[in-house]
Amino acid sequence: MIYLVGIDLGGTFIKTAIVSHEGELIKKIEIPSEKEKGPDGVIANIIRSVRLAVSEAGTGTNAISAIGIGSPGPIDTKRGIVGRAINLPGWVNIPLRDRIQEVFDIPANLENDANAMAYAEYWKGAGRNAEIMLAYTLGTGVGGGIIIEGKLIRGATGCAGELGHMTIVPDGDLCPCGNRGCLEAYASANSLVRRTLEKIKQGANTILKEWIAEGKTLTSKLIDDARRSGDAFAGMVMREAGTYLGLGMSVVVAVLNPDVIVVGGGMMKAGEIFLEPAREEVKRRVFAEHSQNLKIVAAELGNDAGVIGAAGLLIERGIVP
Ligand SMILES: [Zn+2]
Structure with missing residues (x-):
């Protein structure tokens, strides 16, 4: 069984979930963003949250095919860059997609967080x-x-x-x-x-x-x-x-x-x-x-929409089949 990771990056919390290709939420965790630590500190937390979610879901890293991220924007989705995030100090032109991709060596995708929520409601919600x-x-x-x-x-x-x-x-x-x-x-x-x-x-x-x-x-x-x-x-x-x-x-x-x-x-x-x-x-x-x-x-999806949509857009975009 192959799974997706969906991440919802916010000013206060990073929500990270293991999601099936059918959009079923397997495991969701939430850790503080610690935005005061700046982009490098927050990115370190994102990486930690992925490892934690994988370990709590018990799937193993090998069962993860791709990582989808929803972030406050504007987002350059083609290049995977957070242009600026008003609620995250110091976030200007951060190549978040590549930073995550490098660490886990699987494809990643970056989207605007509201777009991720919208897609989740289309995929699995109202x-x-x-x-x-x-x-x-x-x-x-x-x-x-x-x-x-x-x-x-x-x-x-x-x-x-x-x-x-x-x-x-x-x-x-x-x-x-x-x-x-x-x-x-x-x-x-x-x-x-x-x-x-x-x-x-x-x-x-x-x-x-x-x-x-x-x-x-x-x-x-x-x-x-x-x-x-x-x-x-x-x-x-x-x-x-x-x-x-x-x-x-x-x-x-x-x-x-x-x-x-x-x-x-x-x-x-x-x-x-x-x-x-x-x-x-x-x-x-x-x-x-x-x-x-x-x-x-x-x-219908409430607080789960961000992570489900971030994962779903990996399929919508053709990054995973
Ligand atoms: Zn306005």
Whole structure:
């Protein structure tokens, strides 16, 4: 039996899994990235995590045919280079693919982490059998991925599928990428917190005001807690984020006519409160033919998506049969 290794490199943790060619998760481990140690320290941890995962799975290194890595980007997928990773200090033009390949002497592949998650949902999750699938990851930021007839769209310079960075409000709120009015500035966890705080300062009537005065930190989870306790304002700001998400989706729906849109990420713990207004907004803005068979659904693989997708893209890319 031959296995794949899938790695999900993040600012806090490195998740590494042994995955079968059929996409079954055999073993998954998680170790701290120790980003303060810089690229060399993090790469040493990645190597250690592969050895640890192989040993815990009990497969032996000889049973591993290739290693797939999902990393924050932009990523030069052709050359296997991490261009820059905002959450990993010192990561500029790091040839991560070759560094890993050299150590294990088997093929490796490097992809954008949001693209890996998108591919996992297509391969094994909520987007199975989709003809044209979009994926959104609502977390600290907004990630995206596009899969057309089984192929991940990487783009000419490896930056396709940045669905969080389309402008939806001219001269709108500042996005961490430097542009104004990106979807990410309206539908990410950070933007939800920032926009909620602004509205509270403007005098919104909400239980959150008391909670903040009691010393609680305003997070997207606290906003959702307020909504669940019946706070109308919290429900309104969350639905507003969902409406912006739908506005962003409607643009891509008009261009690509997808049949499935999968939405995952930490914010989706609140689920339908974002998806319902997003569906309404898409329906309101596109042709009936665009929306009649379109499914906008929650992701299924949760925290496993990154490692499963990184492994699956080794097959999608033809690196392993
Ligand atoms: Zn942006």
